[in-house]
Amino acid sequence: MPTPAPRSAKAEATRAGIVSAAMRLFKEGGYDATTMRAVADAAGVSLGSAYYYFASKEHLVQGFYDQISGEHQEVVTDVLADETAFAPRLAGVLERWIDLAAPYHDFAGTFFRNAADPRSPLSPFSPESAAAREASVAIHREVLAGSDLKLPAALREEMPELLWLLQMGMVLFWVYDSSDDQARTRALVRGVVPLVDRLGRLTRLPVVRGVAGDIAALARSLRD
Known part of the structure; x- marks a missing residue:
């Protein structure tokens, strides 16, 4: 597939403005009640321009996913620069995502309802979600x-995607977490990360190395 031509700064700004307007309207009035025309009006663009950048409301949410993914990369810079121990690095990355997504928690369930459909562009496994x-x-x-x-070489190659799947599990838990400031999700991160760290270190032991190879092979087979 050819690489898409880069967008101009003006096009990126317009796209970001439409996404920001949509997220504001989703938060104020709900996803289902928000129309593409309302989004276009709030963003100060024509309806045709809104559809030029986003084919549907689902694609608008996908634009939000892309935007928050870029912001996530920015806010974890200090964690990854300052920490070398695996557990604090992973915990910091997951906790920063929770902080970023917090303003959207009240209507995140609506997004998940659509994302749970494997045919939806909002599915984390869809082609439309590839960039995020x-x-x-x-x-x-x-x-x-x-x-x-x-880690053993084979598992090390697959581990980033396995950690991403761990993050997706955390996101699902977060969607349904009604505790203040999603305290239960934060507790989940604090509890799970040390276990992942411990299990990862065990894979260097000869008695566990074969299991690590099996996990890597399973991950490859599911991806392919």
């Missing part, structure tokens, strides 16, 4: 690359 998915996997690749965690 790859950006997230790239973060986890950096989490691993700059850390002190040593």
Whole structure:
């Protein structure tokens, strides 16, 4: 597939403005009640321009995914620069995502309802989600690359995608977490990350290395 031509700065600004207007309207009036015309009016563009950038409301949400993925890359820079231990790196990345997504928690369930349909462009596994998915996997690749965690080569290659799947599980838990400031999701991160760290370090032991190879092979087979 050819690489899309880069958008101009003006086009990127217009696109970002439409996404921001949509998110504001989704938060104020709900996803289902918000129309593309209302989004276009709020963004100060014509309806045709809104549809030029986003074919549907689902694609608008996909634009939000792309935007928050880019912001996530920015806000984890200090964590990845300052920490070398694997557990604090992974915990920091997951906690920063929770912080970023917090303003959208009240209507995140609506997004998930659509994302749960495997035919929806909002599915994290869809072709439309490829850019956001790859950006997230790239973060986890950096989490691993700059850390002190040593893994067998085969598992190390697959680990970034496995960590992304862990993040997707956390997102699902977060969607349904009604605790203040999503405290239960934060507790989940604090509890799960040390376990992942411990299990990862065990894979260097000869008795566990074969299991690590099996996990890597399973991950490859599911991806392919």
